[in-house]
Amino acid sequence: MKKFKIISKDKDTQARCGILTTVHGEIQTPCFMPVGTQGTVKAISPKELEDCGAQIILSNTYHLLLRPGIEVIKKAGGLHSFISWQRPLLTDSGGYQIFSLALLRKVNDEGVEFQSHIDGSKHFLTPEEVIKIQNTFGSDIMMPLDECVHYPCSKDYAEVAMKRTLNWARRSKTAYRKNLATNHQLIFGIVQGSTYKDLRKECAKEIVDLDFDGYAIGGVSVGEPKELRYDITYLVAQNLPEDKPRYLMGVGLPQDLILAVEAGIDMFDCVVPTRYGRNGTAFTREGKLVVRNSPFINDFSSLDPDCNCYTCKNFTRAYLRHLFNSEEILGLRLVSLHNVYFFLELMCKIRKAISENRFLQLKREFLRCA
Amino acid sequence: MKKFKIISKDKDTQARCGILTTVHGEIQTPCFMPVGTQGTVKAISPKELEDCGAQIILSNTYHLLLRPGIEVIKKAGGLHSFISWQRPLLTDSGGYQIFSLALLRKVNDEGVEFQSHIDGSKHFLTPEEVIKIQNTFGSDIMMPLDECVHYPCSKDYAEVAMKRTLNWARRSKTAYRKNLATNHQLIFGIVQGSTYKDLRKECAKEIVDLDFDGYAIGGVSVGEPKELRYDITYLVAQNLPEDKPRYLMGVGLPQDLILAVEAGIDMFDCVVPTRYGRNGTAFTREGKLVVRNSPFINDFSSLDPDCNCYTCKNFTRAYLRHLFNSEEILGLRLVSLHNVYFFLELMCKIRKAISENRFLQLKREFLRCA
Numbered sequence: 184m185k186k187f188k189i190i191s192k193d194k195d196t197q198a199r200c201g202i203l204t205t206v207h208g209e210i211q212t213p214c215f216m217p218v219g220t221q222g223t224v225k226a227i228s229p230k231e232l233e234d235c236g237a238q239i240i241l242s243n244t245y246h247l248l249l250r251p252g253i254e255v256i257k258k259a260g261g262l263h264s265f266i267s268w269q270r271p272l273l274t275d276s277g278g279y280q281i282f283s284l285a286l287l288r289k290v291n292d293e294g295v296e297f298q299s300h301i302d303g304s305k306h307f308l309t310p311e312e313v314i315k316i317q318n319t320f321g322s323d324i325m326m327p328l329d330e331c332v333h334y335p336c337s338k339d340y341a342e343v344a345m346k347r348t349l350n351w352a353r354r355s356k357t358a359y360r361k362n363l364a365t366n367h368q369l370i371f372g373i374v375q376g377s378t379y380k381d382l383r384k385e386c387a388k389e390i391v392d393l394d395f396d397g398y399a400i401g402g403v404s405v406g407e408p409k410e411l412r413y414d415i416t417y418l419v420a421q422n423l424p425e426d427k428p429r430y431l432m433g434v435g436l437p438q439d440l441i442l443a444v445e446a447g448i449d450m451f452d453c454v455v456p457t458r459y460g461r462n463g464t465a466f467t468r469e470g471k472l473v474v475r476n477s478p479f480i481n482d483f484s485s486l487d488p489d490c491n492c493y494t495c496k497n498f499t500r501a502y503l504r505h506l507f508n509s510e511e512i513l514g515l516r517l518v519s520l521h522n523v524y525f526f527l528e529l530m531c532k533i534r535k536a537i538s539e540n541r542f543l544q545l546k547r548e549f550l551r552c553a
Numbered sequence: 554m555k556k557f558k559i560i561s562k563d564k565d566t567q568a569r570c571g572i573l574t575t576v577h578g579e580i581q582t583p584c585f586m587p588v589g590t591q592g593t594v595k596a597i598s599p600k601e602l603e604d605c606g607a608q609i610i611l612s613n614t615y616h617l618l619l620r621p622g623i624e625v626i627k628k629a630g631g632l633h634s635f636i637s638w639q640r641p642l643l644t645d646s647g648g649y650q651i652f653s654l655a656l657l658r659k660v661n662d663e664g665v666e667f668q669s670h671i672d673g674s675k676h677f678l679t680p681e682e683v684i685k686i687q688n689t690f691g692s693d694i695m696m697p698l699d700e701c702v703h704y705p706c707s708k709d710y711a712e713v714a715m716k717r718t719l720n721w722a723r724r725s726k727t728a729y730r731k732n733l734a735t736n737h738q739l740i741f742g743i744v745q746g747s748t749y750k751d752l753r754k755e756c757a758k759e760i761v762d763l764d765f766d767g768y769a770i771g772g773v774s775v776g777e778p779k780e781l782r783y784d785i786t787y788l789v790a791q792n793l794p795e796d797k798p799r800y801l802m803g804v805g806l807p808q809d810l811i812l813a814v815e816a817g818i819d820m821f822d823c824v825v826p827t828r829y830g831r832n833g834t835a836f837t838r839e840g841k842l843v844v845r846n847s848p849f850i851n852d853f854s855s856l857d858p859d860c861n862c863y864t865c866k867n868f869t870r871a872y873l874r875h876l877f878n879s880e881e882i883l884g885l886r887l888v889s890l891h892n893v894y895f896f897l898e899l900m901c902k903i904r905k906a907i908s909e910n911r912f913l914q915l916k917r918e919f920l921r922c923a
């Protein structure tokens with residue numbers, strides 16, 4: 184059975200709408216995945232995520248491995264059951280976190296050794312182990328262990344890391360195939376190669392030859408200039424097969440999402456809506472709004488008059504400002520919720536615009552405001 | 554029209570069920586009021602409070618006066634509108650907070666001068682001003698300014714404070730009557746007198762003569778021994794009229810509520826459910842449970858198997874423990890929510906037991922477990 188079906192394509196751009204099928208349900212793409220790093224999308228309940236229309240969320244293997252540990256999640260009957268989330272779930276491989284958060288990393292072709300950023304405990308992970316962990320989680324979409332380099336990175340090292348990522352992808356696929364119980368889980372390949380176009384092309388070609396259920400672009404949004412990021416995204420997307428979902432990891436702001444959809448990207452994840460929400464910055468149709476700012480003391484309008492989220496339907500800027508000034512948890516809850524809703528609603532609008540062949544019009548309107 | 558109607562009385566005790574009518578709806582008593590100090594019940598949304606069955610919440614005049622200030626709430630169209638709460642609302646007078654939180658207090662018969670605990674700003678409040686503020690709030694139930702003494706307190710000073718409280722109650726009632734626009738708001742009198750029975754009796758008699766819509770017992774739970782608190786509660790309740798609601802301010806733990814209902818108390822407020830919730834302590838039928846404790850690492854049962862709250866219907870102790878260990882906001886949200894539900898559900902059970910003439914049976918069962 185085909186797991187990904189394209190249902191419409193924009194006439195002017197690479198943007199497309201699709202449906203990705205997992206055992207926990209269908210996902211309409213392009214989609215945004217709220218991030219539940221430690222098994223919870225920060226400050227938001229599963230019920231609220233459902234009410235916001237979240238189709239799928241992402242959780243971080245690295246964090247869950249350290250806390251609460253694999254055994255707890257295994258005994259709970261998997262990650263869906265542990266965190267009480269019944270819709271699709273993507274888990275990353277931990278690669279990005281190991282190479283950005285963990286301490287004292289030693290990487291070799293076999294795998295990677297690192298120390299926990301929480302308690303300094305030592306861990307050694309191989310690609311096979313990472314697949315096994317995600318089997319235990321029961322994630323709908325698994326990611327293979329990769330080596331993610333930061334920007335800038337020498338071409339020599341970028342190539343070493345890219346080749347290792349390819350080698351690990353091969354071993355991940357083999358480990359995945361061996362375990363028949365995981366057949367209901369999808370597995371995506373990750374394209375690395377830093378900002379070097381030839382490395383990216385080579386990696387894309389080799390990864391596609393391994394035949395994954397979808398393809399992710401890793402190592403973007405790691406400090407490189409925006410223009411370079413767009414270039415790389417376009418280039419890699421063009422070198423991925425039309426009939427598989429494309430996932431741009433860790434991106435981004437609303438305008439980033441629109442530009443990437445234009446390049447043919449289908450899936451996104453980012454901590455931006457919840458991180459900004461906790462800091463009291465709301466995304467609106469008219470741009471970002473810092474609720475603590477003094478002009479809002481007596482502003483009894485909602486964050487975004489066009490928004491239908493719980494926050495905008497019930498609370499004013501003046502009240503949200505008061506909550507943030509008084510350090511009340513409800514404040515960051517409500518702004519986080521609004522932001523997640525805003526991102527998910529934006530993806531709805533993008534899908535609608537693509538299906539009605541007016542994606543460029545939406546892009547123009549949106550970028551004018553943002 | 555009678556604002557309070559007793560609908561059943563327990564055959565063995567002073568416990569009774571009633572209905573208190575306000576413009577924002579009826580309140581079934583005995584009732585518990587979750588506390589929204591700064592215009593929000595900490596970490597819980599108004600929607601969740603409604604879903605938990607909260608009939609009325611309490612908010613603190615002192616805190617709202619300092620932040621966001623009266624003008625903002627006035628411009629918002631009142632406190633209900635500002636905080637988006639459509640059910641009944643009781644505001645206290647600020648007396649308790651001025652005498653426990655504020656800095657550099659100077660009290661005289663005219664009123665009380667104090668400095669904000671937030672920014673040191675100076676304020677002077679009179680009984681008339683406090684009524685005016687609560688008129689602006691549009692609270693369903695207002696409280697007059699009182700002087701609350703702590704324990705221990707000399708009899709001489711307790712008498713001074715009690716007499717001042719009486720004098721202020723008289724002025725409050727006069728100010729209340731002058732403003733025809735406030736006729737839809739109820740006003741309660743407060744009985745003070747520390748732990749001195751003769752002062753309490755005298756205060757109760759005088760306050761009742763002023764004819765308020767209900768009567769509160771203030772100055773309890775201020776450090777005195779539990780036995781003394783029960784004695785005072787019983788004594789004052791017996792000296793209050795049968796046909797008016799009785800409100801025990803700032804109390805308490807589940808067992809305190811049961812003992813006070815037995816003494817004929819109808820209304821309670823306390824920060825206990827939310828404060829304990831934020832610290833990861835859950836109230837259950839079997840007693841308190843500290844979710845962070847290690848035995849819960851692999852405990853996949855709910856906090857309280859008999860509970861129907863969102864937390865217990867969806868999440869395990871193991872997951873809640875993980876959330877607290879990982880310092881995730883969802884953890885304190887879910888335990889606060891459970892605790893508020895637990896308190897409100899306890900009041901439901903109390904009302905049912907009274908109406909079925911088996912209050913003492915409920916008391917025995919509950920105190921055995923607690």
